[in-house]
Amino acid sequence: MIRFSHVHKLFARTGAALQDVSFQVNKGEFVFITGPSGAGKSTILKLCFFDERPSQGEVKVYGTSSATYREADVPKLRRRLGVVFQDFRLLEDRNVEANVAFALEVTGTPSTQIGPRVMRLLSQVGLSAKATALPRELSGGEQQRVAVARALANDPVALIADEPTGNLDERATRGIFQLFRDINASGTAVLMATHDLDLVRRSGCRTIEVNRGQVVFDSAADGGFRTSGASPEVETDE
Amino acid sequence: MRLAIREALLAFRRAPMLSALSITTIAFSLFAFGLFGLVALNIRNALRTVEDRVEIRAFIADGTGTEATAAALGDIGAFPEAASVRLVTQTQALDRARRELGEFSDVFEEGILPASIEVRLKPGFRDPATVRAVAKRIEVYDFIDDIRFGEEWVEKLHRLRNIATLAGVALGLTFAIVAIIIIGSTIRMAVMARSREISIMRLVGATNGFIRAPFLIEGFLKGTLGGMLALVLAWVALAVINRFVVQASFFEPWMEAGGVLAGASIGLVGSALSVGRHLRRV
Structure with missing residues (x-):
């Protein structure tokens, strides 16, 4: 579903x-991208949603190839x-409900479907009671749940998360991670960049480690890809 | 489309100060341009009134038959440059002289002033070269004694008109460019203020057309409101000038509509350029 083939990315100012x-990330997989700051984790994720294009090599995401795609x-x-x-x-000036609805409006979802769908999504992330709150009235963990x-x-096939727990305390981190696990369990692939090695170790999920722009370790390289079902549950108290 | 309109209207509510600033900037830029336009319009009107007085006067020799004069009047009236041709008889000339120079009325005796043909020219044919050429064509009639058209005065008027037109175009263009730059920067500021929203829209899969639409509507609305406000300001300025300085005329209705349309267009184009540039950059 997501495939990187000999990808190089060169920035004019900062180099390679x-x-x-x-x-390759397969359907329904949960993959961590780890590595120190500046290792290239965020660049990998940006390439996944075509916010950047490779200088060399090919990124293919759900049938769209960086070699042949059009802007449209x-x-x-x-x-x-x-x-x-x-x-x-x-969006700081819109409440929780409007922030979620925004993604549906942008994609042209009929207005009659937006309300019920937003409520279902808020219920899924445990924020039904805070639909009318503004982002600044929420904790970091709650704000991240709104973002999730x-x-x-739009029922994504993959969730791409760049340090989603980086601003959260331990308790909120566990809550968000469990939410990701639940999402993954329903068939959505998750590709998550993180610094939190403890979280990675405890999860037992596939891990790709990058350093200085190169993949230095891929836990699936020898033993094949793990699926979400094979990952152990993570304890949460949120 | 409904969503785009809603988002555009919401932008006014979310950032009322910035919206008011944009509209005011557009209004004052157009107002400065409009004030200049009013001055140019009134100078043009004044010059046109003076130009209307450009005429050729051909004096007829004594004893010329009425048939010859009537034939010449017909010929000259058919000139493409001629707006009106009129015969002024000796009696009419005397009456006019006595009327215009009342204190010297008893100096003028019967038959002292010659009859003449007075030719007025259409607008566009009042430059010195054309006036001279028409005068030469009239001069060929052998009963014409003398011909006058205030050559020096026509030359001066023509030069004045050219200077006014040139200055008008140069200043008008400068004002228009300055207005476009100021308005463009204001709209760009509004777009930059919403760059976070734009990046989120792109992230969740909005097309560029979808992102542009509310900004274009917003720019169009701001431009239209700015244009209308500029018109009101110009009207107030004219009322003050009329009352305390000099009687001047206001724009024709089509010019007023043109001013508002110009504001709307600048708002629309300015937004399109700013959002386009922003979308290419992010």
Whole structure:
């Protein structure tokens, strides 16, 4: 579903961000991308939702290839992916409900379907009671849940998360991670960049480690890809 | 489309200060341009009134038959440059002289002033070269004693008109360019203020057309409101000038509509360029 083939990414100012990166993420898989700051984790994720294009090599995501795509293909692809960031990226002047509805309005969902769908999504992330709250009235963990609800709005085939727990305390981190596990259990692939090695170790999920723009470790390289069903549950108290 | 309109209207509510600033900037830029337009319009009107007085006067020799004069009147009236041709008899000339120079009325005796043919020219044919050429064609009639058209005065008027037109175009273009730059920057600021929203829209799969639509509507609305406000300001300025300085005329209705349309167009084009540039950059 997501395939990187000998991908290089060169930035004019900072030089090589990725060098000869190749891996594949299969349908329904849960994959961590780990590595130190500046290793190239975010660049990999940006390449996944075509926010960047490779300097060399090919990125293929759900049938859209970086080698052959047209600009008009990008919005279509992004509607099949959900993206979550460390800084939540919510619209501060709209309430929780409107932030989630926004993703549905943008993709042309009929207005009669938006309301019930938003409520279902908020219920899925455990925020039904806070539909009318503004982002600034929520905790970090709650704001990230809103971002996740928005990312799930269009039933994505994959959820791409860039350090989604980076701004959260341990308790909120566990809550968000469990939410990701639930989403993954329902068939959505999850590709998550994180610094949190403890979380990675406890999860038992496939891990791709990058360093200085290169893949230095892929837990699936020898033993094949793990599926979501094979991953152990993570304890949560949120 | 309904969503785009809603988003455009919401933008006014979410950032009322910025929206008011944009509209005011557009209004004052167009107002400055409009004030200049009013001055140019009134100068043009004044010049046109003076130009209307450009005429050729051909004096007829004593004893010329009425048939010859009537034939010449017919010929000259058929000139493409001629707006009107009129015969002024000796008696009419005397009456006019006595009327215009009342204190010297007893100086003028019967038959002292010659009859003449007065030719007025159509607008566009009042430049010195044309006036001279028409005068030469009239001069060929052998009963014409003398011909006058205030050559020096026509030359001066023509030069004044050229200077006014040139200055008008140059200043008008400068004002228009300055207005477009100021309005463009204001709209760009509004787009930049919403760059976060734009990036989120792109992230969730909005097409560029979808992102552009509310900004274009917003730019169009701001431009239209700015244009209308500029018109009101120009009208107030004219009322003050009329009352305290000099009687001047206001724009024709089509010019007023053109001003508002110009505001709307600048708002629309400015938004399209700013959003387009922003979308290419992010």
